[in-house]
Amino acid sequence: MSAVIEPGHAGHTDHHHDHGHHGPAKGLMRWVLTTNHKDIGTMYLWFSFAMFLIGGSFAMVIRAELFQPGLQIVEPAFFNQMTTMHGLVMVFGAVMPAFVGLANWMIPLMVGAPDMALPRMNNFSFWLLPAAFGLLISTLFTAGGGPNFGWTFYAPLSTTYAPESVTFFIFAIHLMGISSIMGAINVIATILNLRAPGMTLMKMPLFVWTWLITAFLLIAVMPVLAGCVTMMLMDIHFGTSFFSAAGGGDPVLFQHVFWFFGHPEVYIMILPAFGAVSSIIPAFSRKPLFGYTSMVYATASIAFLSFIVWAHHMFVVGIPLVGELFFMYATLLIAVPTGVKVFNWVTTMWQGSLTFETPMLFAVAFVILFTIGGFSGLMLAIAPADFQYHDTYFVVAHFHYVLVPGAIFGIFASAYYWLPKWTGHMYDETLGKLHFWLSFVGMNMAFFPMHFVGLAGMPRRIPDYNLQFADFNMVSSIGAFSFGATQFLFLFIVIKCIRGGKPAPAKPWDGADGLEWTIPSPAPYHTFTTPPEVK
Amino acid sequence: MSEGIATKKLVTRLLLLVVVMFAFGFALVPIYDVMCKAFGINGKTSGQYQGAQQQVDEARQVKVQFMATNAADMVWEFRPVSADLVVHPGAVNEMTFIAQNPTDKPMTAQAIPSVSPSEAAAYFHKTACFCFNQQVLQPGERVEMKVRFIVDRDLPKDVYHLTLGYTLFDITARHAPVAAR
Numbered sequence: 210m211s212a213v214i215e216p217g218h219a220g221h222t223d224h225h226h227d228h229g230h231h232g233p234a235k236g237l238m239r240w241v242l243t244t245n246h247k248d249i250g251t252m253y254l255w256f257s258f259a260m261f262l263i264g265g266s267f268a269m270v271i272r273a274e275l276f277q278p279g280l281q282i283v284e285p286a287f288f289n290q291m292t293t294m295h296g297l298v299m300v301f302g303a304v305m306p307a308f309v310g311l312a313n314w315m316i317p318l319m320v321g322a323p324d325m326a327l328p329r330m331n332n333f334s335f336w337l338l339p340a341a342f343g344l345l346i347s348t349l350f351t352a353g354g355g356p357n358f359g360w361t362f363y364a365p366l367s368t369t370y371a372p373e374s375v376t377f378f379i380f381a382i383h384l385m386g387i388s389s390i391m392g393a394i395n396v397i398a399t400i401l402n403l404r405a406p407g408m409t410l411m412k413m414p415l416f417v418w419t420w421l422i423t424a425f426l427l428i429a430v431m432p433v434l435a436g437c438v439t440m441m442l443m444d445i446h447f448g449t450s451f452f453s454a455a456g457g458g459d460p461v462l463f464q465h466v467f468w469f470f471g472h473p474e475v476y477i478m479i480l481p482a483f484g485a486v487s488s489i490i491p492a493f494s495r496k497p498l499f500g501y502t503s504m505v506y507a508t509a510s511i512a513f514l515s516f517i518v519w520a521h522h523m524f525v526v527g528i529p530l531v532g533e534l535f536f537m538y539a540t541l542l543i544a545v546p547t548g549v550k551v552f553n554w555v556t557t558m559w560q561g562s563l564t565f566e567t568p569m570l571f572a573v574a575f576v577i578l579f580t581i582g583g584f585s586g587l588m589l590a591i592a593p594a595d596f597q598y599h600d601t602y603f604v605v606a607h608f609h610y611v612l613v614p615g616a617i618f619g620i621f622a623s624a625y626y627w628l629p630k631w632t633g634h635m636y637d638e639t640l641g642k643l644h645f646w647l648s649f650v651g652m653n654m655a656f657f658p659m660h661f662v663g664l665a666g667m668p669r670r671i672p673d674y675n676l677q678f679a680d681f682n683m684v685s686s687i688g689a690f691s692f693g694a695t696q697f698l699f700l701f702i703v704i705k706c707i708r709g710g711k712p713a714p715a716k717p718w719d720g721a722d723g724l725e726w727t728i729p730s731p732a733p734y735h736t737f738t739t740p741p742e743v744k
Numbered sequence: 745m746s747e748g749i750a751t752k753k754l755v756t757r758l759l760l761l762v763v764v765m766f767a768f769g770f771a772l773v774p775i776y777d778v779m780c781k782a783f784g785i786n787g788k789t790s791g792q793y794q795g796a797q798q799q800v801d802e803a804r805q806v807k808v809q810f811m812a813t814n815a816a817d818m819v820w821e822f823r824p825v826s827a828d829l830v831v832h833p834g835a836v837n838e839m840t841f842i843a844q845n846p847t848d849k850p851m852t853a854q855a856i857p858s859v860s861p862s863e864a865a866a867y868f869h870k871t872a873c874f875c876f877n878q879q880v881l882q883p884g885e886r887v888e889m890k891v892r893f894i895v896d897r898d899l900p901k902d903v904y905h906l907t908l909g910y911t912l913f914d915i916t917a918r919h920a921p922v923a924a925r
C-alpha cells in the first residue's frame with residue numbers, strides 16, 4: 210500500500226476542512242468534539258495523571274495502615290478495596306492511558322503523518338475512559354463496597370464471594386478494553402498506512418516500533434480479558450459454571466485465562482517505555498542508538514515469548530512437573546532479549562558525550578532500576594524458589610521495580626523530553642532535577658525494603674503483619690509518602706512550563722534526532738499536512 | 745483516496761483478529777478440559793469408566809485415602825466410613841460416604857471429585873459414583889453413598905499412595921430440590 214498522502218487531505222472527513230490551516234475551536238466543546246491527535250494526546254495525558262494521583266492516594270491509605278503493625282486506620286475489608294483499586298487504577302487508568310497519550314502526540318509527528326488514521330474513533334476511545342473509571346471508582350461509595358478481590362480478581366473471590374459492585378467492575382473492564390482495542394487499531398493503521406514517503410519500517414524511531422508491537426499485543430489479549438470477565442458475568446448472573454467447581458467448572462481455569470491476558474499485559478506496560486528510552490538515551494549521549502536492528506528483533510521476541518510464559522504466575526496451583534519446567538525455562542528465556550536491550554542502552558552511553566538533563570536522569574535510572582526488577586523476576590521464575598516467594602512482598606517488590614522506575618520513569622522521561630515540543634517552553638531544569646532525585650530516593654526507600662520482608666515471608670494484601678517486619682515497613686511507608694508528595698512537584702513543573710518559561714527552539718536537545726524536531730515548538734495545531742520527504 | 749481504502753481493509757482485518765481472540769478466550773474452556781483429562785492435570789478424573797482390566801495385580805498394593813470436604817457455606821455432615829483402603833491395581837473396590845442434611849429445609853448437593861497426586865488421576869477409574877448425580881436430601885435425612893473404583897494396572901510405579909477427595913457444594917439455589925425429583 211502506498212504511503213503517499215495527498216496534500217491537505219488528512220485521511221478523514223474533518224468538517225473544518227476547507228478552512229485550511231487554522232487553530233483549534235474555542236471553548237469546552239473543542240475538547241469534547243476534537244479529533245486532533247494533539248488535543249486527544251493531551252487529554253489522555255491529563256487523564257492519566259489524574260488517575261495516577263487517585264491510584265496514588267489509595268496507595269497512601271495502604272501504606273498508612275502498614276506504617277505500624279496492628280490495625281489502626283482502616284477496616285480490613287476497606288484495605289482489600291484499596292489494594293484492588295490501587296492496582297486497577299494504576300494499570301488501566303494511569304500507565305496504559307499515559308502511553309496511549311504519548312502515542313497520540315508523538316507517532317504522527319515521528320512518522321510524518323498529519324493525524325492518526327482514524328480520528329473520530331480516537332475521540333471515542335478517549336471518552337470511554339472517564340466513563341469507565343467514573344463507574345469503577347463510584348463503586349467505592351456503594352453500600353457493599355467496591356471490588357475487594359485484588360487487581361487479578363481470581364474466581365471464586367470475584368464470583369461466588371464478590372460484592373454486588375462486581376457487575377459494575379465487569380462493565381468498567383469492558384469499556385476499558387474497548388477503548389484500548391480501538392486505540393491499538395488506530396496506532397497500527399497510522400503506522401502501517403500513514404508513514405511519510407521514505408519512512409521505511411526500519412527507519413522508524415524505536416518508540417514507533419515498540420508501540421506497533423504493543424498494539425498487536427493489545428489486540429491479541431484485551432479480547433481474552435473481555436472473554437474472561439464475560440464468563441464471570443455469566444457465572445454470577447446467568448447460572449453458568451465456568452469457574453465454579455460445584456457446576457463442573459474450575460477456578461484454576463480462571464487463572465489460566467486471566468494470565469494468558471495478564472502476562473502480555475505487563476509487557477504492554479513496558480514496551481512503549483523501552484521505545485521512549487531508546488530515543489532519549491542517544492539524544493543525551495550524542496551518539497546514534499547502538500544496535501537498532503537488534504532492538505527491533507529483541508522487542509518482537511519479547512512480545513512473542515510473553516504468550517508462552519503465563520503459568521509462571523501459577524507455579525503453586527498444582528501444575529504437572531513438565532509444566533513447571535516448561536514455564537520456568539520459557540520465562541528465563543525472556544531474560545535474553547531483555548539483556549540485549551539493556552546491553553544496547555549501556556553501549557549507546559559508552560564513550561558518549563553524556564549530559565544529564567532531567568529526561569536523561571530518568572532514562573538512566575530506568576535502565577538501572579528496571580534491571581533490578583528483571584533480576585528479581587528471574588528469581589521468581591525459578592519454580593522451586595517461587596514456592597517460597599509467591600504471594601509475598603518479594604513479588605510486590607519485583608513488580609514495583611519494573612513498573613515504577615520502569616513504566617512510570619519512562620513516562621516521566623518522555624514528558625520532560627517532549628514538553629518543550631508540546632508547550633513551546635523549556636521546563637524548569639532545577640525543579641525537574643529535584644523531582645527526579647526526590648522520586649528516585651522515595652521510590653527506592655518505598656520498594657527496596659519490600660525485598661527483605663518478602664524473603665522473610667511477609668504475605669502481600671494483608672493489613673496487619675508480624676512484629677519482626679515493623680521497621681522495614683515503616684521505612685517503606687515513609688518512602689511511599691515522600692514519593693507520593695513529590696508528584697505534586699511534577700504537576701507544578703508542568704503547569705509552570707505550560708504558562709511560560711524560556712522559549713523552546715524547534716530542537717531543544719542538540720543530540721536529538723527525528724521528524725518531531727523539524728517542526729516548530731510548540732508544535733502547530735496541524736502538522737505534516739504535506740508529508741515530509743524522508744531520505 | 746487509495747490510502748482510505750487501505751485503512752478500511754486493515755481495520756477490517758484487525759477487527760476480525762479481535763473477534764477471533766475473543767472466541768479464543770472461550771475456546772480455552774474446552775481446551776483446558778481436554779488437556780486436564782488427557783494428562784490428568786489438576787487431579788480431574790473422567791466420567792464413568794467403561795473399560796475393563798485384564799487381571800488383578802496381586803503383587804502390588806496401593807493405599808487409597810479418602811477425604812470429604814464441605815465447600816464454604818455447606819452445612820451437611822459428610823464423611824467416608826473409613827479413612828483409607830489398601831487395594832490391588834486392577835481390582836474393583838467400593839467405599840461408602842455418609843451424608844446428612846441437618847437443616848429443616850430440603851437441599852441439593854453436588855460432590856466434585858479430585859485425585860492427588862494429579863499425575864495419578866488418569867489411572868483412577870470410577871465405575872460408579874454418587875458424584876455422577878446430584879444428591880437431594882429432605883430435612884434431617886441421612887444417606888449412604890457409594891463409589892466403586894479401579895486403580896489402573898499401569899499406574900506409575902513410583903505411586904504408592906493416592907488420595908481421593910470430594911468437595912461437597914450446596915447447589916440448592918441452582919437446582920431446587922423439588923424440581924430435581
Ligand code: HEM
Nearest residue numbers: 475479521522544583586587589590598599600604608611
Ligand atoms: C525478565 C523479565 C521478568 C521475569 C523473569 C518476570 C517473572 C515474574 C514471575 C515469575 C512472577 C510471578 C511471581 C509470583 O507471583 O510468585 C512475576 C510477577 C509479576 N511481574 Fe514479572 N517478570 C519479568 C518482568 C516483568 C515486567 C517487565 C513487568 C511489568 C512491567 C512485570 C510485572 C509483573 C507483575 C505485575 C507481577 C505480579 C502480578 C500479581 O500477582 O499481581 N514483570 N514476574
Ligand SMILES: [Cu+2]
Nearest residue numbers: 472475521522
Ligand atoms: Cu508474568
